[in-house]
Amino acid sequence: MISADAVVALTRFGTGYRADLAEAAARDPRGWVRGQLRGDDARQAIAVDVPPLAERVPLLFPTKDEQTMQGTSRIAAERSKLVERVRDARILTALRSTAPFQERLVRFWFEHFTISMRRPALVGVTDVFEAEAIRPHIRGSFRNLLGAVAHHPMMHVYLDNTLSIGPNSPVGKRAVRGINENLARELLELHSLGVDGGYTQTDVREVAKVLTGWQVAASDRNAPYRITFDPARHEPGDKIFLGHTIREAGKAEPDQVLDILATHPSTARFISYKLARHFIDDTPPEDLVVAMTSAFSDTDGDLVQVIEVMLDHPSAWAPERRKVLLPEDWGIAFASLLGADGEEVAADIRKAGISMGHRVYAAESPKGWTDERGYWFTPDAVLLRSAWANRLYEAFGTSTDVDLLVGIYLQGASDDVVRLVRGAPTPKDAFSLIAASPYFNLR
Helix, strand or coil: CCCHHHHHHHHCCCCCCCHHHHHHHHHCHHHHHHHHHHCCCCCCCCCCCCCCHHHHHHHHCCCHHHHHHHCHHHHHHHHHHHHHHHHHHHHHHHHHCCCHHHHHHHHHHHHHCCCCCCCHHHCCCHHHHHHHHHHHHCCCEHHHHHHHHHCCHHHHHHCCHHHCCCCCCCCHHHCCCCCCCHHHHHHHHCCCCCCCCCCCHHHHHHHHHHCCCEEEECCCCCCCCEEEECHHHCCCCCEEECCEEECCCHHHHHHHHHHHHHCCHHHHHHHHHHHHHHHCCCCCCHHHHHHHHHHHHHCCCEHHHHHHHHHHCHHHHCCCCCCECCHHHHHHHHHHHHCCCCHHHHHHHHHHHHHCCCCCCCCCCCCCCCCCHHHHCCHHHHHHHHHHHHHHHHHHCCCCCHHHHHHHHCCCCCHHHHHHHHCCCCHHHHHHHHHCCHHHHEC
16 A cells, blocks of 8 residues: 555645656655655646747737638637637646646746736736746746746736836826836735735835836737836836835836845745645644745745755644645546546546636636635535546546555545445446545545
């Protein structure tokens, strides 16, 4: 039987049990997880043929001539297919990754720094933001990650910073529109300091001034989502933020703010708490959060060292600590258990997630999708997950037997639960019982 540590490695820090990874995880569970932080870069190529960004622009921003020639309904249908391919690529990448902990980190940071397809200008392109601003920086410093996000044109589009004009700038003096605070507020509240991070509305306003002047040409056919700085829209003069003077420097001002945020004690605490809450428990142990916060401050936000502190804590490997599988994660974990792969599998996982209320890349707010147990693991969710387990089993089958299933997911379960699963009328029923149970849904 596979060890409890190996199960935790595969399910809590991976994307679920996978036969092709089980031997390596069983040999040294903790080393297997840590190796994904410090080993070779195992980032996966996109697993589905997704068009490059330049080829997507005509679907997102069709000219009048293109709409006349192709028809708006055909363009809308092609745009919908593009969105499906984007989501399927993310699912297949997770199903096939040899470094599933990295995929978990990509998902965590995307939700932390979320952008959403609910903004029309970002339909079908959010994966580009994930690939450019998130994925390359998950094993670096928080400052580099924060900078990649804050400077990315899609974040400026999502949080309306392209609409922000300094009131005392040349354009601002004759414009009706003024400062937009959305990006500044979320940069402080959601991305770094946290809602109780010690800043004021005045600080938000000052950061918003710092961020004025950036323009994004999303529909540029030669350079889609090209970002430029327009000094004529930028608020002139020094700004005061958290007691620091941000010297007037035009487009260089945001980096002065980012340097302050990345080294602030509130940021160290907020990021450490969110990581611990996401991977360990909805209410993580306080001593763990304190240790991670200290590591963050002592290493200038070295994310690998912060996460290693988490992995060294006893709670990281305690089976009683539980985090819920979001619907997409549930589908990936169940398909992995079946040994199922391919574009049809990804499409069914996508459909399952949407039926459960989880539209990947389309969070309802800048907070991203919540990872709290009470939101996702409800009686209605249990019924849906059981039904989708039946469908996936019928469609793709499995070479995994019930004994292995019990050995993986029912360690520590009561004899009655084990007998119930072993006594299921068919293997499909056994898999359906597991797929709807807390033993599977709470990693």
